[in-house]
Amino acid sequence: MNDIRRTILWVIFGFSMVLLWDKWQIHTGNKATFFPGPAATAPAETKPATPAAAATAALPAASSGVAAVPGAAAPAAPRExxxxxxxxxxxxxxxxxxxxxxxxxxxxxxxxxxxxxxxxxxxxxxxxxxxxxxxxxxxxxxxxxxxxxxxxxxxxxxxxxxxxxxxxxxxxxxxxxxxxxxxxxxxxxxxxxxxxxxxxxxxxxxxxxxxxxxxxxxxxxxxxxxxxxxxxxxxxxxxxxxxxxxxxxxxxxxxxxxxxxxxxxxxxxxxxxxxxxxxxxxxxxxxxxxxxxxxxxxxxxxxxxxxxxxxxxxxxxxxxxxxxxxxxxxxxxxxxxxxKDYGWLTILAKPLYWLLDQLHSYIGNWGWSIVALVVLLKAAFYWLNAKAYSSMARMKAINPKITEMRERLKDKPQQMQQEMMRIYREEKVNPMGGCLPILIQIPVFIALYSVLSSSVEMSNAPWIGWITDLSVKDPYYILPLVMTGTTLLQTWLNPTPPDPMQAKMMWIMPLVFSVMFFQFPAGLVLYWITNNILSIAQQWVINRRLGVN
CATH class of the missing domain: 2.70.98.90 (Beta-galactosidase; Chain A, domain 5)
Known part of the structure; x- marks a missing residue:
């Protein structure tokens, strides 16, 4: 049962990556790779617009009770x-x-x-x-x-x-x-x-x-x-x-x-x-x-x-x-x-922006304000994350037992599932225990993403050194590389799926996801790096406390 759930989650994640890649291709002016639409017809060539071209028809028609714009009088002075x-x-x-x-x-x-x-x-x-x-x-x-x-x-x-x-x-x-x-x-x-x-x-x-x-x-x-x-x-x-x-x-x-x-x-x-x-x-x-x-x-x-x-x-x-x-x-x-349109998560995005703005009023730097905001959010979700990471740590601890059992019963799938559920009950491990707390936080982090991508304050705002504009990508790709490294480290701390194919996907998908961050604005990458580092720190502490390597 755990394998089926994990496979479904990977399929959803993989399909999301495919859709995001297609959207990126279209955004950069290329054809969609996986889901190409119908061939677009070339627009008719238009003449440069003039004030007159944007004039008469730009007002409501007479049917709405408004008269059409009359012709202008002869100009009294040269137009300039x-x-x-x-x-x-x-x-x-x-x-x-x-x-x-x-x-x-x-x-x-x-x-x-x-x-x-x-x-x-x-x-x-x-x-x-x-x-x-x-x-x-x-x-x-x-x-x-x-x-x-x-x-x-x-x-x-x-x-x-x-x-x-x-x-x-x-x-x-x-x-x-x-x-x-x-x-x-x-x-x-x-x-x-x-x-x-x-x-x-x-x-x-x-x-x-x-x-x-x-x-x-x-x-x-x-x-x-x-x-x-x-x-x-x-x-x-x-x-x-x-x-x-x-x-x-x-x-x-x-x-x-x-x-x-x-x-x-x-x-x-x-x-x-x-x-x-x-x-x-x-x-x-x-x-x-x-x-x-x-x-x-x-x-x-x-x-x-x-x-x-x-x-x-x-x-x-x-x-x-x-x-x-x-x-x-x-x-x-x-x-x-x-x-300033935050989309469907406005109810969460507005208070997040307010908090970010308050932090900036004290700190005076938008980059460090982003770091401080993520720290506060991680503190707010500390106990929820602790439950998720504890569940992951226990899953990692029993992985050798699960792997041995799968190898022993690989030709008896029904008995394998029964034995797996028995191990989970005896070890008091919930296979989905690490997912639910993270799912609860997803709307908050999507709302924060919306705040950072919508806020003009990020435009031309410096952070440190080479990051002189948080609204554009890192010119030297240092932040995306750090992001990739922290993502891989976080993957290593998670329990490895017993299934070899899933284990490979567990490493490949974060890499694919990280590649996309090479085109993201520096402010958004900074937000993800800070979140990753804090997550790694908390997960490492919990693993050590539970004796999991």
Whole structure:
């Protein structure tokens, strides 16, 4: 019976390794080795996207009660791209609609090219990711309307805490739109004020839309074997956090809350996010939709008051564009921290992150904080692990007796099983006693894996010596080699299966598993090494206490 259980466990483990290898092959751009899918057809060549290409269709259709975007008025000034610099941003605005078409995060480096800053938003042949606003309800200024950059500084100077950038449209449909972007020192949320002026002779009832438009491409630099989410999301108090895969938008399977007076819309990816935030109590219509081939939008529409001739109304919003740092996101608006997606083990991952963050506040180094966190977890599971290792030690102690019995009764399988169970009863050994305590801990360690692979704090964070970035693989493969060594030592401490084939698999599978760690981020490998070393220490002590070599 023990052999059957052990064989089943090895089969499950081996099949998991096969699936992980296939996923790694696909992740690195190769064909799957074991389970190749249908041959993919080459995508049609697309032209570089322009603001106009991400425009009209990016808003809800008229069937949802919203008028289509009208044609823009003739430009009053040459269209240009304007660079604005703060201590954390280099922003690029397009004077067509005063749209934000470029966001470089100056405190973060590119996930692949460390010589460049990280680019969150851009409008290039390789990437389309922009933030747009405008007015609906008439021939009013939209994100396709030519706007004029008002005179003023374009860089946050030393000693200044705030920089305001203003754009102004001409009269269009009896309405003038003034957009003011306020950048604050150290802040990743940008204040965006829309001032709507009725310059005509009749009342107007415009609606303001705020939207994020991006392509459906996965970002570079995802953690291997980590299913990080990329796509749009919305949040309301009633329905909480709702996200949608791009493929679900393609199939029309998105079902989100359409009307609310609170919440936000966001575009989410690994480590970073953008979001439009409106104050509570402001009625809004939420939408997600496909704009064109491989282009998607998420946004909100809010009605303004009816403006009599000469009247004006101001509505304030905020645009967040930055890292998924939980404490900063929580401080901005309820639910925004959920853009840092831990997946199905969020209930365990959030307290683990909180504990890791508390440790970092005392230690000041994320690498040593990971080590300290694993030490605390091992201490919490000490007695559970002790039972598992004691069971393994007793199994190892009776292995010679089991081996002799198997050899003696190899031609009598039924009697062999009966004799094996008798030995287990007499020696008070539970063959599965070493598995159950470990299985109980698996969700905790998967949740910790999710925390480490999702936390932007690991990006560009040094540990010691050659480990200058915990979010990327060890450049010299020293940690993976140590990981392999500790895994083999731990395997040696475990009881050897009596069956020769299982005994070989017991050594081969950890080696195969260790090879995968050569591509894992250093922070994750450090976590596994620390866990291995502590497990080895505890298991060695228990083996010595029970007199098992």
């Amino acid at each position: 791209r304007v660079k604005i610099l703060s201590d954390v941003f280099q922003l690029t605005f397009d004077t067509e609609g005063a749209s934000l078409v470029g966001v470089d995060l100056l405190k973060y480096v590119d996930l692949k090219d460390k010589s460049r800053h990280f680019t969150l938003m851009a409008e290039t042949p390789e990437q389309v990711y922009v933030a747009q606003t405008g007015l609906l309800g008439g021939s009013f200024p939209t994100h396709k309307t030519a706007m004029t950059l008002m005179p003023g500084p374009r860089e946050l100077k030393d000693g200044d805490n705030e920089l305001v950038v203003r754009f102004e449209s001409g009269d269009l449909g009896g309405v003038k739109l003034i957009k003011s972007f306020t950048l604050r020192r150290g802040a990743y949320d940008i204040g965006v004020r829309h001032e709507v002026v009725n310059t005509g002779t009749a009342p107007v009832s415009p609606q303001l839309y705020l939207q994020l438009v991006r392509d459906g491409n996965k970002q570079d630099g995802d953690v291997p074997f980590s299913s990080t989410f990329t796509g749009p999301a919305v949040y309301t108090d009633a329905q909480k956090y709702q996200k949608a895969e791009f493929k679900d938008i393609d199939k029309g399977k998105v079902d989100i809350e359409k009307q609310a007076s609170n919440g936000f819309v966001a575009m989410v990816q690994h480590y970073f996010a953008s979001a439009w935030l409106l104050g509570d109590g402001i009625q809004r219509e939420l939408f997600m939709r496909k704009v064109s081939e491989n282009l998607y939008s998420v946004g909100m529409i809010t009605p303004l008051n009816t403006l009599a001739p000469g009247e004006r109304q101001t509505i304030d919003a905020r645009l967040y564009a930055g890292p998924e740092e939980e404490k900063k996101l929580e401080a901005l608006t309820p639910g925004l921290e959920l853009v």
